Amino acid sequence: MSNLNQAMIEKYRSSFLNEVEANVEEGHWVKMCMQCGVCSGSCPLGPHWEHPPQELFMMIRANEREAVLKSDSMWMCTSCYNCIARCPRGLPITHIMHGLATYAKRLNLVPKKQPTAEFGQMFWDSLSKNGRVNELKIGVGLYFKDGFAQGVKNAMAGRELGMAMMKTQRMNAMEYFGGHKCKDTSGIQKMLKKAQEFEDQQITRFDGKEG
Amino acid sequence: MAKKEYSFYPGCSSQKKASADNYLRSTYSMCDALDIKLNEIDDWNCCGASIGYAGGGEVPRIALSARNVALSAQQNPDQDLVATCAACWLSTREAQERIEENDKVREGVNAALDEIGLKIEGEQPKARHMVEALIEDIGFDELASGVQKPLEGIKIAGYVGCQTNRPFGIAGESFENPKYLDHMIESMGAQAVDRYDKKVACCSGALMFSEPEKGHALVKDIIEAAYDGGADMIVTPCPLCQMNVESYQKEINKTFKTKFEMPVVYYSQLISVAYGKSAKESALDGQIIPVKQLEDVTNK
Numbered sequence: 001m002s003n004l005n006q007a008m009i010e011k012y013r014s015s016f017l018n019e020v021e022a023n024v025e026e027g028h029w030v031k032m033c034m035q036c037g038v039c040s041g042s043c044p045l046g047p048h049w050e051h052p053p054q055e056l057f058m059m060i061r062a063n064e065r066e067a068v069l070k071s072d073s074m075w076m077c078t079s080c081y082n083c084i085a086r087c088p089r090g091l092p093i094t095h096i097m098h099g100l101a102t103y104a105k106r107l108n109l110v111p112k113k114q115p116t117a118e119f120g121q122m123f124w125d126s127l128s129k130n131g132r133v134n135e136l137k138i139g140v141g142l143y144f145k146d147g148f149a150q151g152v153k154n155a156m157a158g159r160e161l162g163m164a165m166m167k168t169q170r171m172n173a174m175e176y177f178g179g180h181k182c183k184d185t186s187g188i189q190k191m192l193k194k195a196q197e198f199e200d201q202q203i204t205r206f207d208g209k210e211g
Numbered sequence: 212m213a214k215k216e217y218s219f220y221p222g223c224s225s226q227k228k229a230s231a232d233n234y235l236r237s238t239y240s241m242c243d244a245l246d247i248k249l250n251e252i253d254d255w256n257c258c259g260a261s262i263g264y265a266g267g268g269e270v271p272r273i274a275l276s277a278r279n280v281a282l283s284a285q286q287n288p289d290q291d292l293v294a295t296c297a298a299c300w301l302s303t304r305e306a307q308e309r310i311e312e313n314d315k316v317r318e319g320v321n322a323a324l325d326e327i328g329l330k331i332e333g334e335q336p337k338a339r340h341m342v343e344a345l346i347e348d349i350g351f352d353e354l355a356s357g358v359q360k361p362l363e364g365i366k367i368a369g370y371v372g373c374q375t376n377r378p379f380g381i382a383g384e385s386f387e388n389p390k391y392l393d394h395m396i397e398s399m400g401a402q403a404v405d406r407y408d409k410k411v412a413c414c415s416g417a418l419m420f421s422e423p424e425k426g427h428a429l430v431k432d433i434i435e436a437a438y439d440g441g442a443d444m445i446v447t448p449c450p451l452c453q454m455n456v457e458s459y460q461k462e463i464n465k466t467f468k469t470k471f472e473m474p475v476v477y478y479s480q481l482i483s484v485a486y487g488k489s490a491k492e493s494a495l496d497g498q499i500i501p502v503k504q505l506e507d508v509t510n511k
Contacts, residue, residue, distance in 0.1 A: 025264075025268070025269045044412065044413035044415070044429055045415075045418070045422075045425055045429075048425060076418075076422075078261075078373075078413050078415050078416040078417075078418050079261030079262075079373070079374070079416050079417070080373040080374075080377070080413035080416065081373055081374065081376075081377035081378045082373075082377065082413070084377060084378045085377040085378055085386040086386075092378075094378075098264040099264075099269070101264055101265065102264045102265070102267075102268050102269070105265060105266075106268070115421035115422060116262070116265065116417075116418055116421040116422065117265050118421070119262065119265070119417070119420050119421040120262040120263070120264065120265020120266055120417070120421075121265050121266045123260065123262050123263065123265070123266065123417070124259075124263055124265060124266020124267050125266060127223075127256070127257040127259065127263070127275075128266070128267070131254075131256040131257065132223045132226070132256060132257050133223040133257050133260075135223070135224070135229055135230055138420075139420075142420055142421075160461065161458055161459070161461075161462075164458070164499045165230065165458070165499070168232075168233070168496065168497045168498065168499055169228050169232050169233075169496070169497060170228065170229065170230050170231070170232045170233065170497060171228065171229075171230065172227075172228035172229075175228070175229075180223070180226050180227075180229065182254050182255075182256050183254045184254055184327065187326070187327040188256055188275075188278070188327075190326045190327060191274055191278065191323045191324065191326050191327050192267070192271050192274065192275075192323070193326075194322055194323040194325075194326045195268075195270040195271040195273075195274040195319055195320070195322075195323035196267075196268065196270070196271050198270055198318075198319035198322055198323065199268045199269065199270040199271065199319060202315065202319075
C-alpha cells in the first residue's frame, strides 16, 4: 500500500487537489468551499477536530497532503449530516470526510490506534464475512483490541450493561458461536471482491502503469 | 387483505435478540394493529451503516445496498422498500442516488452484482423509512382515530436525532425543527415536550463505541434537555439513538454526577401500546430503564 502512496505522490506532485478530485469520494466538490466555517460550527464533535472540515478543504488546496491524510480529524465525523444540511454551497461534506478517511486508510496513512478506524474495520470485517454484523463479536473485539489485560478490564467495566442487554433479550451469548448471518455469504464475498477490484482499478489507473 | 403492504428491510440491529430486538417486536405488533403487512426481504444484508467507510470504499459499500434493492425488486415487485433503521434507510437512499447520478459507480456496482446474477435495472423500489410510510400513507388523523388507550398525562420528548432528518428528512419538515414525532406523540394522546432543545442533536452514532467519552457528553445534553422540558420519557425513530441514549445512563451518571433514569422508547412502542397491545407485544420488557407509565397503560 505504501507503494500506492508513493505512486500517488509522483503522479500528483504538483496538486493534492487534483489527487483528491480524482481519488476521493465526492472529492470534486472540494474546490467549491468558500471557507464560511458553518460546517465546523455545526459539528457535534467540532472542538475535537484538530482541523475542522473547512480547514481541511483549505489545506487540500494548499497542498498540505501529509497533514491532511495523516490527520485524525476526519475520523471525528459522527455522520450526523448537519454540515451537509447547512452548507450554503451544497457540498456533501459528510461524504467527503468519509472519502478522505477511506483514502487515507487505503494509503496506510491513518494514525496508529485511531479508535474509529479500528472499530470501523472490525465492523466491516464482520459484515463482509457474514453479510450481517455480529454485534456481540464486535463488542468483545472492541474490548480486547488493546490486549488481553486491558480487555478483561474493559469487559468487567461493561459487565453490568452486558447483563442488562441479555436480560432484555437484546444480546445473546450464543451469537459468539456463529449467530446471525446471510445464507449467500459466498455470493456477498464475491460481490464485494469484485467491487473492490473495480475501485482499485479506478485509482491505479492514474499512476500511468495501468488502464 | 392487509390495508398496506411493504417490502421490509429490518437491518442487523433488528434481528432476534440483537440490540433493537424491542424495535423489531414492537414494529410487528404496531403493523398488526394498523393492518400493515411486512414482507421481509429474504437474505437481506448489512447496509454498511455510517461506519463502513473505514473498511470499504464507495463502490463496495454501495454494492451492499444495491444487493438489497435488487432483491427487494425481485421478491416484492411494486412494493416500497421500507426500513425501520435510520442508517439502513439512509444508506439505501444514498446508494440509489449515487447509482443514478454517477456513471462510474453504476458501472462498478452492476459489475459486482453481476457476480451473483443480480442487476439494477428499470425503476427501482422507493426506499422509505417506516415513519414516512406511517405519515404519508396513513396520516396522523387516521393514526389518532384508531387509538384505544390514549397515552393521557404522559409527557414525551420527541428525539428525532440525525439520520431520519438529514440529509433527506421527511417531506415538508425542516431540518432544524421537524415536527413529525411531536405530531405522532400527540396522535397517541400524549403530550409532546414543546421546544425540546436537543431534538435534532447527535447521539454520537457509531463513535459511542470508539470514542465513548465524547459520546457520553453528547448524550448527557440530550437527556438533560428532556428533563428540562419536563419529559417522562424520550421517543426515537432510530435504533442507534435508542441504544446510545438509553443504555449508558449509569456511566453518564457516574461521570457527570447526574441522576438520570430516563426511559427511551420507540414510536412503534407508543403506537402499539395506544392501540391496545400488551406490554409483551409492545416489547416493554426490552427496556433497560423500565417504562412504568406505558406499562400502566397496558394494564388498564
